[in-house]
Amino acid sequence: MSRSGGLRGYGLGLIALAVALSTTGYFWAGQILNRPPQRTPPVPNAVVSISSPKGTVELPVYRLSNPRVLDLFTRKAHQGLLYSFLEPRDQAWTGMGLEKPVSVAFLDSRGTILAILDIEPCPAPPQGKGCRSYVPGVVYRQVLEVGQGWFARYQIKPGAAVRVRPLEAAPNTQ
Structure with a gap:
């Protein structure tokens, strides 16, 4: 060659x-x-403190000032969600997008719990149907959504006061 x-x-x-x-x-x-983009769960940005018969209970929460920005991913990954509304409302609540059951406290503008409901998950509505709606029967301004049984575990009932502060100002809650 x-x-x-x-x-x-x-x-x-x-x-x-x-x-x-x-x-x-x-x-x-x-x-x-x-x-698909890798999404990380939201980081709690506030802490709620609630007085209960078992003492003051603190819970890190993801606080939403505009609940419409909430996507289903956020709702699936939360420790606790605190929704705040500009106007009083009395609409029903739903388990749409949830994978696990939750307990939901409906609060007035001062943070007093008015009602607590247990909500069953509805990851996707059944064919031709919507998710079940839960009517609180009160006019509320805030909603605190936590894992089902959380309020019962700490003996928190309607009438309890919920205080909210930014996470930066909270002591170490780990």
């Missing part, structure tokens, strides 16, 4: 290697760009 034939084969091999590497690069770039 002549010297130019060897160089030619070497050159073709380099071209083939370059094509293989670039094709692999395009493949992996497509995989990375097309995968």
